[in-house]
Amino acid sequence: MKILVLENNPGEFALIQQALHNNRDVVIPLASSEEIWPYIRSGESHFLIANWDTSDLRHMQFIPRVRAMKIADPFIILLITEMNSDDELAPTGADDVIQKPFSARDLKNRVAMAARIISLSNNLISANDQLESQAVYDPLTGFMNRSGFFRQSNGELERARRASLPLSLIALDIDNFKLINGKFGAKIGDDVLRMAAQVVREKSRPYDCIGRWMGDEFIIMLAGVIGADAEKIAERVIAGVRGTHVEIQNEPPVMVKISAGIASAAHISASTEVEPLIQQARQAMARAKESGGNQVFLIYV
Numbered sequence: 001m002k003i004l005v006l007e008n009n010p011g012e013f014a015l016i017q018q019a020l021h022n023n024r025d026v027v028i029p030l031a032s033s034e035e036i037w038p039y040i041r042s043g044e045s046h047f048l049i050a051n052w053d054t055s056d057l058r059h060m061q062f063i064p065r066v067r068a069m070k071i072a073d074p075f076i077i078l079l080i081t082e083m084n085s086d087d088e089l090a091p092t093g094a095d096d097v098i099q100k101p102f103s104a105r106d107l108k109n110r111v112a113m114a115a116r117i118i119s120l121s122n123n124l125i126s127a128n129d130q131l132e133s134q135a136v137y138d139p140l141t142g143f144m145n146r147s148g149f150f151r152q153s154n155g156e157l158e159r160a161r162r163a164s165l166p167l168s169l170i171a172l173d174i175d176n177f178k179l180i181n182g183k184f185g186a187k188i189g190d191d192v193l194r195m196a197a198q199v200v201r202e203k204s205r206p207y208d209c210i211g212r213w214m215g216d217e218f219i220i221m222l223a224g225v226i227g228a229d230a231e232k233i234a235e236r237v238i239a240g241v242r243g244t245h246v247e248i249q250n251e252p253p254v255m256v257k258i259s260a261g262i263a264s265a266a267h268i269s270a271s272t273e274v275e276p277l278i279q280q281a282r283q284a285m286a287r288a289k290e291s292g293g294n295q296v297f298l299i300y301v
Contacts, residue, residue, distance in 0.1 A: 001024075001025045001026070001045075001046075001047060001115055001118065002025070002026045002028055002039070002044060002045040002047075003020070003025050003026065003027050003028065003045070003047050003048075003049060003111070004028050004030055004036055004039055004045050004047065004048045004049070004050075005027055005028065005029055005030065005048075005049045005050070006030045006031075006032070006033065006036070006048065006049070006050035006051065006055045006057070007029070007049070007050070007051045007054075007055075007080070008031065008051070008054055008055065009051070009054065012051065012080075013029060015104075016049060016107065018104065019104035019107045019108060020107070020108065020111065025111070025115075028045070032055075032056055033055065033056050033057055033060045033062040034060075036048060036062070040066065040069070040071065040075055043073060046073055046074060046075050046076060046118045046121070047075075047076045047078070047111075047114050047115075047118065048075070048076070048077050048078065049078045049080065049111075050077065050078070050079055050080065051079075051080050051081070052079040052080065052081040052083070052091040052094075052097075053080075053081050053082055053083070057079075058089070058091075063077060063091075063092075063093040063094060064093065067093060073118075073121050074095075074117055074118060074121050076095045076096070076114040076117060076118065077093075077094045077095050077096075078094065078095065078096045078097070078098060078110055078111075078114065079091045079094045079096070079097045079098070080097075080098055080099075080100060080102070081097060081098075081099060081100065082099065082100045083099070084099070085097075095114070095205075095206060095207075096110055096113075096114070096205070098110060109165060109224045110224075112163055112165060112224065113165075113207070113223065113224045116159055116163075116223075117207050136148025136151065138211075138212040140190060140193055140194065140197075140212075141193060141194060141197035141212050141218075142197065142201075143197060143200075143201075143210050143211050143212045143218065144209075144210065144211040144212070145211065145212060146211065146212075146213060146214070148211065149209065149210075149211025149213070149219060149221075150274060150275075152209050153209050153211075153221045153274045154274055156209050156221050156223045157221075157268065157272065157273075157274055159223065160223045160224070160268050161268040161269075161270075161272070164267075164268075165223055165224045165268070166224065166225065166226035166264070166265060166266050166267070166268075167221070167222065167223050167224070167225070167226070167264075167265050167268055167277075168221075168222045168225045168226055168227075168229075168230035168262055168263065168264040168265070169219065169220070169221050169222070169262070169263045169264075169274075169277045169278060169280075169281045170219065170220040170222065170230060170233065170234050170237075170260055170261070170262050170281060171213070171217065171218075171219050171260065171261045171262075171263075171278065171281035171282045171284070171285040172196075172200065172217065172218040172219070172220070172234075172237060172258055172259070172260050172285065173216060173217045173218075173258065173259055173285055173289065174192065174193075174196055174216040174241075174256060174257070174258050175257040175258060175259055175289060175293035175294060176256065176257055177189065177192060177193075177215070177216035177256075178216075180192055180246075180254055180256070184248060184251070184254070188246060188248060188254070191246050192216075192246055192254070192256055193216060195241075195244055195246060195256065196216075196218070196241055196256060196258060197212070197218065199237060199240040199241050199244060200218050200220070200237055202240065203233065203236040203237045203240045204220055204233060204237070205222075205233075208220055208221065208222060209221040209223075213278070213282075217282075217285075219278060219281070220233070221274075226264050226265070226266055227264050227298065227300070230262050230264055230298070231262060231296055231298050234260035234262055234296040235260075235296055237258065237260065238257075238258055238259075238260060238294060238295065238296060241256050241257065241258040242255075242256075242257060242258075242294065244256065257293055257294040258294070259285055259288040259289045259293045259294060259295060259296070259297075260285060260288060260295075260296040260297070261281045261282060261283065261284025261285025261286065261287065261288055261296070261297050261298075261299075262281060262284055262296060262297070262298040262299065263277050263278075263280035263281040263284060263299055263301050264298060264299070264300050264301065265277065265300070265301050266300070277301065280299060280301050283299075284297045284298065284299045285297065
């Protein structure tokens with residue numbers, strides 16, 4: 001894979017090169033965003049690592065311009081920054097963001113994930129058609145149903161096993177769904193599920209495997225993520241759901257809360273299977289609900 005690197009600081013560029021020196025990838029240094037376009041148009045490269053703080057990406061509106069092209073193959077953008085996500089000028093629109101200081105291992109994992117996405121892109125259209133024909137999507141939320149999630153998550157598990165990547169699984173359950181559904185009816189209950197599903201999608205990474213497990217339960221598989229990083233994603237979902245509400249005529253807005261359980265595995269062995277991970281994540285979720293809900297509980301497996 002050809003990796004474009006927009007990093008004008010020689011020391012920082014050397015760190016990136018050093019982190020990737022054992023890979024078979026070719027690192028191509030660039031001086032400005034204008035040098036990226038020929039690689040995009042020709043399809044010669046599908047991955048960019050760029051320093052958001054010092055490059056001209058923000059000034060040149062590079063990311064919105066790339067997204068507006070609607071190219072068939074993915075172009076993965078990994079941004080490096082010293083900013084926190086709450087900063088006004090923090091990067092938006094990228095596929096992934098890594099904050100300084102970062103480890104070589106973390107950068108390698110991010111690159112491995114990008115390579116996996118790119119390798120799957122050629123079959124994406126046919127794979128989507130096949131998934132749709134096999135009715136693996138939940139019509140209410142747009143997520144994969146249980147059978148679809150099992151099919152894709154088993155593939156994710158096998159790739160994580162081959163690449164020696166960690167893996168985490170998040171189970172989510174709406175705390176007050178039964179109360180809302182019973183008091184206001186199934187239509188409002190469906191609105192709550194759609195709202196929660198939208199938050200889950202927005203707060204997850206674009207390439208994460210997400211499914212509707214049953215009723216008001218959702219499940220997310222995070223390849224290459226472990227422990228505190230998985231916890232941050234779950235906390236983003238919880239905060240996002242807590243910050244939204246469902247409008248009901250002649251009634252106060254319905255506030256929704258959600259709990260999360262995480263099963264996190266540093267090493268994927270030959271005996272690791274998806275279903276036990278799901279059950280362990282659901283058990284962790286039950287612990288979160290028993291502790292009052294609206295929170296996350298993490299276990300290592």
